[in-house]
Structures are given as structure tokens and as C-alpha cells.
Amino acid sequence: MAKRSHITLSVNGDEYETLCEPDQSLVDVLRNELELTGTKEGCSTGDCGACSIRLDGDLVCSCLVLAVEAEGKEIETIEGMATSPEELHPLQSKFLEINGLQCGICTPGILIAAKALLEKNPDPTETEIRFWLAGNLCRCTGYDKIIRSVQAAAEEMRKG
Amino acid sequence: MDDVRYEAPELPDAASSLLAEAGGSGKVFAGGTDVMVQIHAELIDPGVIVDIKNIPGTQGISESDGAYTFGAATAGMVLMDHEGFSSTWPGVIDGVALIGSIQVKGRASVGGNVCNASPAADSTPAMIAAGAICNITGPSGERTAPVEDIVTGPGKTSLADGEFIVSFSMPKRPPHSGDAYLRLTPRTEMDIAVVGAGVNLTLDDDGTCTAARVSLGAVAPTPLLVAEATDALIGTKVDDAALTKMGEACSAACNPISDKRGTKEYRIKTAAVIARRAAEIALERAREN
Numbered sequence: 001m002a003k004r005s006h007i008t009l010s011v012n013g014d015e016y017e018t019l020c021e022p023d024q025s026l027v028d029v030l031r032n033e034l035e036l037t038g039t040k041e042g043c044s045t046g047d048c049g050a051c052s053i054r055l056d057g058d059l060v061c062s063c064l065v066l067a068v069e070a071e072g073k074e075i076e077t078i079e080g081m082a083t084s085p086e087e088l089h090p091l092q093s094k095f096l097e098i099n100g101l102q103c104g105i106c107t108p109g110i111l112i113a114a115k116a117l118l119e120k121n122p123d124p125t126e127t128e129i130r131f132w133l134a135g136n137l138c139r140c141t142g143y144d145k146i147i148r149s150v151q152a153a154a155e156e157m158r159k160g
Numbered sequence: 161m162d163d164v165r166y167e168a169p170e171l172p173d174a175a176s177s178l179l180a181e182a183g184g185s186g187k188v189f190a191g192g193t194d195v196m197v198q199i200h201a202e203l204i205d206p207g208v209i210v211d212i213k214n215i216p217g218t219q220g221i222s223e224s225d226g227a228y229t230f231g232a233a234t235a236g237m238v239l240m241d242h243e244g245f246s247s248t249w250p251g252v253i254d255g256v257a258l259i260g261s262i263q264v265k266g267r268a269s270v271g272g273n274v275c276n277a278s279p280a281a282d283s284t285p286a287m288i289a290a291g292a293i294c295n296i297t298g299p300s301g302e303r304t305a306p307v308e309d310i311v312t313g314p315g316k317t318s319l320a321d322g323e324f325i326v327s328f329s330m331p332k333r334p335p336h337s338g339d340a341y342l343r344l345t346p347r348t349e350m351d352i353a354v355v356g357a358g359v360n361l362t363l364d365d366d367g368t369c370t371a372a373r374v375s376l377g378a379v380a381p382t383p384l385l386v387a388e389a390t391d392a393l394i395g396t397k398v399d400d401a402a403l404t405k406m407g408e409a410c411s412a413a414c415n416p417i418s419d420k421r422g423t424k425e426y427r428i429k430t431a432a433v434i435a436r437r438a439a440e441i442a443l444e445r446a447r448e449n
Contacts, residue, residue, distance in 0.1 A: 003165075005166065021164075022165055022209065023164045023199055025196065025200075044197075044200050045201075049261060049263055052263055055266075058267070059262055059263050059266050060263050060267050061263045063196065064192050064197070065192060065196075066166060066192060066196070066209070068166045069211055069213070113262065131349065134261055134349040135350065
């Protein structure tokens with residue numbers, strides 16, 4: 001077994017210390033070492049987007065990031081999205097209201113990706129939403145309600 | 161998978177030494193979008209992963225007197241979001257924009273796309289058409305090479321053990337220049353090219369083509385720079401006859417395989433169509449500036 005590395009990760013503003021393998025993916029460390037299981041692992045090859053997170057603000061697949069290289073960077077996961085259990089992010093509220101999810105495995109990744117989109121473009125067209133979310137697969141194929149949930153959240157967020 | 165090490169040196173010499181010492185078991189790591197997949201699929205079993213992103217020059221975009229240089233590990237989204245670069249090299253951006261999802265482009269780099277050496281890489285033909293030069297460092301020092309000299313076969317490059325691309329230098333852009341990259345895929349997103357074509361051209365004040373470069377992807381073991389297609393454009397007004405001749409030259413240059421995405425015959429035929437459409441976009445862009 002390879003020598004384990006000692007790393008400090010900043011996730012949603014909290015510092016975590018852990019040991020990891022030099023070639024261990026960030027999603028694996030988030031889920032199995034830090035027990036932050038909100039981020040899902042689907043394909044492990046960057047195709048499905050279930051493991052989407054923000055790394056220093058960039059939207060990335062955490063299955064394609066080494067945990068060791070995330071040291072010193074700001075990591076944002078789904079666990080950091082709601083202010084509190086009572087105060088969900090507008091995207092989360094709209095996904096609940098409009099049923100923007102079925103089995104739910106793609107949902108954390110889609111919420112993270114949609115939040116990144118709305119920060120960049122607060123009023124995206126349906127086409128822009130669909131292209132932005134092309135890297136997030138929904139195995140239940142419930143795309144229509146996902147898109148409508150993002151549109152509804154965008155509208156609410158624009159009202160402030 | 162025993163004793164794999166991760167190193168992220170800040171000096172290019174240190175990275176070269178680590179890679180040279182490791183021989184074939186050293187792996188250059190930038191965005192990781194290919195390397196992580198290859199590790200996961202057990203296609204590679206590196207002894208040392210050398211992350212080059214801490215080395216000065218490997219990240220970011222700079223401009224001097226109209227000529228751009230960008231780090232080989234610069235993420236695709238950074239290039240796409242850079243107004244100056246993307247308006248100067250829209251064809252390179254066409255290629256970069258087709259590399260995977262937003263998430264993948266949040267990490268994937270042009271250096272990685274070139275060095276992964278897939279025949280169907282999207283940014284490589286665009287970079288070849290653009291006339292981009294690689295700034296390479298290695299155990300015997302620094303050297304430069306045009307992008308078309310890097311890929312020697314599927315998964316294979318001309319880089320020696322210990323060598324890696326630090327950055328790319330783009331030529332200064334004359335007025336009335338435009339470039340474009342187009343690819344043919346069964347789907348609109350998240351797919352691999354059946355044919356890709358990059359065209360870069362410069363016009364004089366009368367609209368006559370004075371310089372051109374045409375590159376094809378996914379139609380041969382390596383991306384191609386098609387000299388005959390270039391010759392068909394230079395000295396013309398890039399009219400119908402010139403575009404037809406350029407398309408024929410592209411088809412003639414193809415040496416493709418048949419696979420699930422397209423047959424050999426289909427690739428040869430559509431190479432002409434895609435190259436022509438890319439040339440028409442490049443022409444329109446050249447006329448705009």
C-alpha cells in the first residue's frame with residue numbers, strides 16, 4: 001500500500017484533517033474519509049456529473065480531482081448549500097416544490113451545477129440551462145421538471 | 161497500484177527530473193480528466209504522478225503586442241471566459257468548448273488534450289490550424305515545436321522522457337484573420353468527433369486569402385495539417401471553386417478507420433463538408449475584423 005498523505009481540506013468553510021492515498025479521488029475522500037455523503041459517485045469517469053462540486057469556485061467533477069491537490073483550495077459541496085434545515089436555497093425549495101427529482105442520486109450534482117450557472121447567468125434560457133447541465137445525467141430521465149425547477153428558482157432569485 | 165507518489169513541484173527542472181527518473185511510469189498531471197479515468201480503468205499504473213500546475217507559466221493567459229501565450233494546464237473554462245483570447249482565437253475556443261461538459265472544462269486543459277494524443281481531440285486541430293507553438297521543457301533544456309509535431313499516433317507523442325509542454329505561444333494576429341473549428345458527432349453534446357476540421361485564414365484588404373492553415377481530426381491516426389487544402393485557399397477569394405478544391409484535398413488526405421461512430425467512407429466524404437463549413441465560418445470571422 002502506498003504511503004498515505006496527511007491533508008487538510010476546507011469544505012464549506014470548515015477545516016478537515018484526514019489521511020488519503022496519493023491517487024485517491026476527492027469524491028472518495030469526501031464520502032469515505034470525511035463522511036460527507038451528499039456528493040454522489042456515479043460513473044467515476046466524469047460523464048455523469050453526480051459528483052459535481054466547486055473547487056475554488058470552479059464547477060468540477062470531484063471524481064476527476066485528486067484529494068491531495070485540493071489542499072489549500074475552497075471546496076463547496078451540497079452540504080453547504082442550505083443556510084439551515086429550515087432555510088433551503090431557492091434551488092432546493094423549487095426542486096422540492098416542482099418535483100425536480102425522482103430517485104435523487106443526480107440531485108446534489110445538479111443543484112451545485114445549477115447554482116454555478118445562476119451565479120454566472122441569472123436569467124438563462126431553457127437552451128442555456130440544458131447545455132450547462134449537459135454534464136449532469138438523470139438516470140430517471142426526469143429532465144423536464146429539473147429544467148422547470150431551475151427556471152423557477154432563477155425567477156425567484158432575480159426578485160431577490 | 162503500490163507505492164504511487166504524488167508530487168507537485170514548483171520548478172520545471174524538478175518536474176523533468178521526476179519524470180525522467182520514473183521513465184515510463186511517470187505521469188504528467190494537469191486537469192486530470194484523462195489521467196484519473198485511465199487510473200480508474202487500470203489502463204495506467206503510474207509510479208509517480210507529477211502535477212505541473214504549480215510550475216510558473218503552466219496556468220493563465222498573457223498577451224504581449226497582440227500575441228497570446230497561455231499555460232498548457234490552463235482550464236478550458238478559463239480560456240473560454242477570457243474576452244481578449246476568445247475574440248482573437250474564436251476557432252480555438254470552438255474546439256475547447258467541445259471538450260466534455262462544463263465540469264470537465266473546469267479542469268481539462270489544451271496541453272492535456274494535445275498530449276493525451278487522441279486522434280479525435282477537439283482542440284488539437286484548432287491549435288494546429290492556428291499555428292500554435294508548444295514551449296517544451298525537459299532534461300536537456302527548453303525547446304519549441306509546432307503543435308502538429310507532437311502527436312505521433314493514438315496515445316503517443318514526440319515528447320521525450322521527462323519532457324512536458326509548459327505553455328503555448330499563439331502567433332500575432334494580422335488584420336482580417338479568422339479561425340473556426342467544427343466537428344461532426346451523432347449527438348450535439350458530450351460526444352467524440354467523427355470528423356473535426358479547423359481552418360484559419362487571413363485576407364488582404366481586397367478579400368484575397370494570403371495565408372491559411374487547414375487541420376483535420378478523427379480521420380487518421382493523428383490530427384493532420386493538410387498542406388494541399390491550404391494551397392487550395394491561398395490566392396483565392398475563398399469562393400465556391402476554392403472551397404470545393406479545399407474539400408477535395410481534405411478528403412484525399414484522410415486515412416480513417418471504421419468504427420461505431422462512422423465508417424471509413426463516411427469520414428472521407430464528410431471531411432470535405434465539415435472543412436468547408438468551418439472555412440465559411442472562418443471567412444465570415446476574417447471579414448469582421
